[in-house]
Amino acid sequence: DSGVTQTPKHLITATGQRVTLRCSPRSGDLSVYWYQQSLDQGLQFLIQYYNGEERAKGNILERFSAQQFPDLHSELNLSSLELGDSALYFCASSVEAAHYGYTFGSGTRLTVV
């Protein structure tokens, strides 16, 4: 157990639908990062939150949004889902700076049918 909890582990949904992925960071970590991993794109940075505030945005689609709550857990919302959104979605957390390394959760495997 890495200390980063992601739910659900698997998600199957239809095109056009909306889903919410949840992440609880490791105790004491203030930064949360969301990544998408697909076979052809590798691990792509989506968005970072630090202590409730958005810190950086990567290749995140407008159909996707995220937030970090006062208890530091984070949610990634994916809407108007397309087949191409099928991927593994990882949440990672760190104390403050990425310099010291991330702790990753086990991921959510999203399948859009």
Next chain:
Amino acid sequence: TQLLEQSPQFLSIQEGENLTVYCNSSSVFSSLQWYRQEPGEGPVLLVTVVTGGEVKKLKRLTFQFGDARKDSSLHITAAQPGDTGLYLCAGAGGGATNKLIFGTGTLLAVQP
């Protein structure tokens, strides 16, 4: 845009062989990390190197950060089936966000 290219992409070797994985970029990084990822799991941090020319050893794994802090290598001695997995390098660019940019990955299979 910062990019990290890893080579080789795939590697299949016999138990006991040595191997080296390379991670190259045209960008300078404040630190570089190596992760290993197994099927169905998230990447797990192996090591962080921060100083140009730094060499770190972790049992049979040796990590080196290039002098110019643009590249890195991972050398495994006497590979074992338990070393099988996806190896990812990741660079931290520094600054306020300090997010990690991940390399393209090297999939290693060690046959018994």
